[in-house]
Amino acid sequence: MELRSARIWPGGWRVSNLLILVGSERKKGNSELLSRLAIRRALTYFDRGELIFLRDFNLLPCNGCMACIVGDKACPLSDDFYPLLDRIEWASHLLIFAPTYVLMPPAKLKLLLDRYIAAYPKRRKVKRFGGVGAVIALPEYAQFQLPFLNLFLLAFGFEPVINLEFIGAGPGEVLLDDQLLTKIDKLLTNLSKGEKEIGEGCCPFCLSPLLYYEKGKFFCPICNVPVELRDGIPVYSGSPRWNEATQEDHYQNWILKTRDRFRARLRAILKKKRELSL
DSSP states (O other): OOOSOOOOBTTTBSSOEEEEEEOOOSTTSHHHHHHHHHHHHGGGTOSEEEEEEGGGSOOOOOOOOOHHHHSOOOOOOOSSHHHHHHHHHHOSEEEEEEEOSSSSOOHHHHHHHTTHHHHGGGSOOSOOEEEEEEEESOGGGOTTHHHHHHHHHHHTTOEEEEEEEEEOSSTTGGGGOTTHHHHHHHHHHHHHHTOOOOOTTOOTTTOOOOOEEETTEEEOTTTOOEEEEETTEEEEOSOOTTSHHHHHHHIIIIITTHHHHHHHHHHHHHHHHHHTTO
């Protein structure tokens, strides 16, 4: 296959692989319709493209067995986690379409996000870009939608560069937007170029508008960077927890060391359980 360009992508990518992930269980719903429009236009912007539906993968909830930490083993759950992870790792660019349920996306995306620790050792440690097309009915009932989906991108190694909202409740309502194809093209353009769009007052790292207040200071709850209010507008500084160096340090020096801490405390834990008749 002749490449669209000879561009070398960040992290050494020579071929741009777009994966579109649909996080909706509804067939022929708004998220699926948007994804099909996007994949039709994908080869204008990317060398290769693939569309997958989360509903086609059997995902079990993490049960906290700690096998991926204590035993240095693969996740023992018998589901489709690793085949799905392989598809995600194929991608240089990831675009998620998902509906909004109770202020945030459906549960299956959270099931996948909860497997972050098992996924991390298998992640490509290269720069990759991600984008989100969020389907919402009422903006005032979707405040956690984009922040959650951007957190998902970061956890799986994709830097969020663009978020767009598509308004629609019933299946197919998003198609009535006169700017629909323009918005789809904008998603694909920004994603392919890695051009980040940051809304006023939003975190430049995760694109979230959320703030967390603690001990007289504001922080981005996703990136854990400090925030100052200047003329009423949040200004972010510092290094986000999701950069590669910080993630690697957290994985090696906190997550994996949970094993030794737990083993050292096991006798005391068992004693306390007996005392409490648990």
